Amino acid sequence: MDTVTLDGGCQCGAIRYRITGAPVVVAVCHCRMCRRANAAPAVAWAMFQQSQVAFTAGKPATYASSGEGERGFCPSCGTQISFTATYIPGLIDITVGSLDRPDAVRPVLHYWDSERLPWVRLADDLPRHAEFPPFE
Ligand SMILES: [Zn+2]
Numbered sequence: 001m002d003t004v005t006l007d008g009g010c011q012c013g014a015i016r017y018r019i020t021g022a023p024v025v026v027a028v029c030h031c032r033m034c035r036r037a038n039a040a041p042a043v044a045w046a047m048f049q050q051s052q053v054a055f056t057a058g059k060p061a062t063y064a065s066s067g068e069g070e071r072g073f074c075p076s077c078g079t080q081i082s083f084t085a086t087y088i089p090g091l092i093d094i095t096v097g098s099l100d101r102p103d104a105v106r107p108v109l110h111y112w113d114s115e116r117l118p119w120v121r122l123a124d125d126l127p128r129h130a131e132f133p134p135f136e
């Protein structure tokens, strides 16, 4: 099996990362928290084991967006990079938009569809979950 490597980073380049191996899951989140943090109508996330992700330049600043979750971002340019939470121990979400090649991964589901903006209709037939999807 080929070893997949995904590189990415923030807009100004202060933060760079390298990911080894395939994502656990790639999904589009429609929740209000992601929308606000990213100032975007919806946010695509690629989830990995934390051990798969190495920061090769800089390190994200963090903001505790809730009692459970922490968002990593570039303190210089503001690009949202990561999300970690107590309910997904050992895992880290990386913003698909911060990948050098965001087209290298594809979402397989939507979540928090209950908070989706009514005018956001992506043309796909992927499963849509009202809230956080069932997770093993
Ligand atoms: Zn930056």
Ligand SMILES: [Zn+2]
Binding pocket: 029, 030, 031, 032, 033, 034, 035, 112
């Ligand atoms: Zn979200």
